Amino acid sequence: MRLPLLVAVCCTVWAFVVRPHCAEAKARHFKWEVSNMFWSPDGEEKVLIGINGQFPGPTIRARAGDTIHVELKNALHTEGVVIHWHGIRQIGTPWADGTAAISQCAINPEETFTYRFVVDKPGTYFYHGHYGMQRAAGLYGSLIVDVAEGEEEPFKYDGELNLLLSDWYHESIHTQMVALSSKPFRWIGEPQVPSHFVHPVFVMWQTVKMLDHDRIEFVAAWILSLLINGRGQFNCSLAAAHTPGTKQCVTVNRQCAPVVLPVQPNKTYRLRVASTTSLASLNLAVGNHKLTVVEADGNYVDPFVVDDIDIYSGDSYSVLLTTDQNPSSNYWVSVGVRGRQPKTAPALAVLNYRPNRASKMPSMAPPMTPAWNDYAHSKAFTYRIRGRAGTPPPPASADRRIELLNTQNRMDGHIKWSINNVSMVLPATPYLGSLKLGLKSTLAAARPAETFSRGYDVTRPPANPNTTVGGNVYVLRHNDTVDVVLQNANALAHNVSEVHPWHLHGHDFWVMGYGEGHYDHGRDAKTLNKVNPPLRNTAVIFPYGWTVLRFVADNPGVWAFHCHIEPHLHMGMGVIFAEAIERVGKVPREAVSCGATATALMNGAHL
Numbered sequence: 007m008r009l010p011l012l013v014a015v016c017c018t019v020w021a022f023v024v025r026p027h028c029a030e031a032k033a034r035h036f037k038w039e040v041s042n043m044f045w046s047p048d049g050e051e052k053v054l055i056g057i058n059g060q061f062p063g064p065t066i067r068a069r070a071g072d073t074i075h076v077e078l079k080n081a082l083h084t085e086g087v088v089i090h091w092h093g094i095r096q097i098g099t100p101w102a103d104g105t106a107a108i109s110q111c112a113i114n115p116e117e118t119f120t121y122r123f124v125v126d127k128p129g130t131y132f133y134h135g136h137y138g139m140q141r142a143a144g145l146y147g148s149l150i151v152d153v154a155e156g157e158e159e160p161f162k163y164d165g166e167l168n169l170l171l172s173d174w175y176h177e178s179i180h181t182q183m184v185a186l187s188s189k190p191f192r193w194i195g196e197p198q199v200p201s202h203f204v205h206p207v208f209v210m211w212q213t214v215k216m217l218d219h220d221r222i223e224f225v226a227a228w229i230l231s232l233l234i235n236g237r238g239q240f241n242c243s244l245a246a247a248h249t250p251g252t253k254q255c256v257t258v259n260r261q262c263a264p265v266v267l268p269v270q271p272n273k274t275y276r277l278r279v280a281s282t283t284s285l286a287s288l289n290l291a292v293g294n295h296k297l298t299v300v301e302a303d304g305n306y307v308d309p310f311v312v313d314d315i316d317i318y319s320g321d322s323y324s325v326l327l328t329t330d331q332n333p334s335s336n337y338w339v340s341v342g343v344r345g346r347q348p349k350t351a352p353a354l355a356v357l358n359y360r361p362n363r364a365s366k367m368p369s370m371a372p373p374m375t376p377a378w379n380d381y382a383h384s385k386a387f388t389y390r391i392r393g394r395a396g397t398p399p400p401p402a403s404a405d406r407r408i409e410l411l412n413t414q415n416r417m418d419g420h421i422k423w424s425i426n427n428v429s430m431v432l433p434a435t436p437y438l439g440s441l442k443l444g445l446k447s448t449l450a451a452a453r454p455a456e457t458f459s460r461g462y463d464v465t466r467p468p469a470n471p472n473t474t475v476g477g478n479v480y481v482l483r484h485n486d487t488v489d490v491v492l493q494n495a496n497a498l499a500h501n502v503s504e505v506h507p508w509h510l511h512g513h514d515f516w517v518m519g520y521g522e523g524h525y526d527h528g529r530d531a532k533t534l535n536k537v538n539p540p541l542r543n544t545a546v547i548f549p550y551g552w553t554v555l556r557f558v559a560d561n562p563g564v565w566a567f568h569c570h571i572e573p574h575l576h577m578g579m580g581v582i583f584a585e586a587i588e589r590v591g592k593v594p595r596e597a598v599s600c601g602a603t604a605t606a607l608m609n610g611a612h613l
């Protein structure tokens with residue numbers, strides 16, 4: 007309630023005193039209902055979580071400085087729900103971050119909660135469920151913030167195309183969650199197509215007997231499709247549609263038809279690409295067209311030209327594409343898998359140069375995205391991302407360094423991901439309420455470790471893989487400059503180390519540098535980029551590598567910092583930053599009135 011008022015007051019002051027034309031910040035109201043519904047994202051009918059009967063959810067479009075109000079009604083029958091606004095820093099509104107058990111209580115069925123927050127910075131964002139694995143059940147959509155009225159983007163374009171990338175399992179998230187926490191562990195992997203499939207794709211489900219390394223039991227029969235704007239092709243022959251004279255796929259099953267992106271020749275388009283995948287790391291390429299990267303995670307980057315972009319779960323990019331190819335043809339947009347041996351067919355969309363006529367299948371095969379394990383290609387792309395001139399530089403040094411080793415571990419027969427040997431579990435009472443009220447009983451007594459044993463060999467599985475669970479709450483002092491060293495290592499199986507995209511809530515961080523092997527501060531600190539590191543909210547650690555991030559703890563709240571791969575987070579791969587709680591403003595009662603906080607409030611405590 008207070009925010010729009012503040013904005014309005016500022017605006018009035020500016021209008022009359024400072025600026026002749028007030029950049030009018032608007033309040034934008036949305037009324038949403040979240041419910042389960044039947045849908046066929048890839049041609050097969052399943053139940054997913056939609057918003058107002060749509061999948062993906064409605065796109066929010068606003069201008070920088072606007073206040074968003076989302077009145078969210080939970081119409082799921084038996085589950086709570088929350089929505090996280092990915093990339094929005096929630097400056098001064100940590101209770102609107104939408105993380106269950108962290109920033110708020112899950113909204114009960116039939117109840118309504120209103121999110122109010124300012125979108126302070128232009129960019130390409132999205133929103134998604136942040137309770138259990140609800141994101142993987144389809145609860146997501148785009149959030150696009152344009153520059154404030156009267157301002158201009160630092161690059162020119164004629165039109166925009168929006169691509170929200172995701173992946174889709176045929177098994178329900180309930181089945182997935184049970185599998186991930188089963189004894190023995192059941193991997194929800196993505197077996198799907200023969201290894202030698204050819205484009206265009208005829209995707210057939212196949213039971214693949216997977217390697218049984220280290221006694222992890224793989225369940226073969228899981229199905230995963232890649233989706234573009236909520237649409238993919240499973241067991242659907244694009245080949246038929248591709249044959250001249252037939253439009254079989256398009257007419258037989260509308261869901262099988264690829265997304266069509268209408269363009270005019272000789273124009274420049276801004277492609278906004280965001281990934282909210284559960285599991286898959288992706289690569290996007292457009293046949294015959296170059297891509298100029300200009301934005302990453304709501305921050306401008308020093309422009310560079312590539313043939314394809316990598317995009318990890320939690321990332322967003324803007325790339326400029328010029329329609330300078332022969333306009334009598336159309337072109338494929340391909341989205342393929344990185345970092346895991348793909349058993350999933352690429353997702354396809356059509357760049358349609360004939361926007362006023364029926365779309366025609368491209369005459370060329372879709373571009374092949376790079377091999378899944380071509381890490382040199384991925385690193386070359388990632389290392390090229392720099393802040394655009396004008397990006398604020400990072401503070402010259404840090405006040406605190408937190409080193410986070412991620413390992414795969416065992417606990418009483420379960421498989422977990424751990425950070426410094428502790429696998430994160432969330433409390434019954436959300437942190438924002440319990441910490442604000444100082445309810446010590448709800449907090450784990452132990453302070454999590456700030457580093458790990460020097461001698462730990464990151465190239466081998468843990469010598470003793472036993473782990474424990476804990477809160478992993480790091481208490482940060484207001485205004486401290488914090489360096490986080492993310493250290494990757496070998497998982498439980500020999501010679502396996504995975505890619506993990508880490509996402510920070512409440513902040514952008516500078517990505518200071520990347521390296522191989524064990525981070526050695528004495529040796530590696532001098533290789534960090536202090537000149538033009540990019541600001542982002544998601545950064546990847548490569549297999550057996552490290553990544554160093556820097557941020558200033560200037561946004562009081564309780565913020566999650568975690569691997570954005572949904573099964574990894576579910577298995578404990580995350581930590582919590584409790585930042586200057588004493589400076590958090592008055593927390594709305596409805597955000598945190600549950601568990602021990604509700605009891606304390608009833609007994610007269612004040613938020």
Ligand SMILES: *[C@@H]1O[C@H](CO)[C@@H](O)[C@H](O)[C@H]1NC(C)=O
Pocket residue numbers: 210211241
């Ligand atoms: C694929 O589609 C065909 C034709 O519609 C159908 O006969 C077949 O059962 C489907 N396969 C799977 C695995 O769903």
Ligand SMILES: *[C@@H]1O[C@H](CO)[C@@H](O)[C@H](O)[C@H]1NC(C)=O
Pocket residue numbers: 271272333
């Ligand atoms: C696109 O621009 C080129 C060079 O300016 C020109 O030769 C060509 O005719 C244009 N094509 C279309 C379809 O306008």
Ligand SMILES: *[C@@H]1O[C@H](CO)[C@@H](O)[C@H](O)[C@H]1NC(C)=O
Pocket residue numbers: 417418419470472
């Ligand atoms: C690991 O934990 C299991 C119990 O889950 C125990 O039986 C085993 O001895 C532990 N191993 C080591 C090396 O501590």
Ligand SMILES: *[C@@H]1O[C@H](CO)[C@@H](O)[C@H](O)[C@H]1NC(C)=O
Pocket residue numbers: 427459462468470472473474
């Ligand atoms: C992890 O914790 C277990 C106890 O649960 C311990 O035995 C093991 O040595 C620890 N590993 C590391 C790498 O610290």
Ligand SMILES: *[C@@H]1O[C@H](CO)[C@@H](O)[C@H](O)[C@H]1NC(C)=O
Pocket residue numbers: 484485560
């Ligand atoms: C925190 O940093 C900001 C920006 O540098 C400054 O304005 C503020 O006074 C600082 N607050 C404290 C308590 O140091």
Ligand SMILES: *[C@@H]1O[C@H](CO)[C@@H](O)[C@H](O)[C@H]1NC(C)=O
Pocket residue numbers: 379501
């Ligand atoms: C480890 O795996 C990589 C592929 O990920 C392979 O190229 C390499 O040969 C393997 N090394 C060993 C020792 O098995």
Ligand SMILES: [Cu+2]
Pocket residue numbers: 505506507569570571574575579
């Ligand atoms: Cu991960």
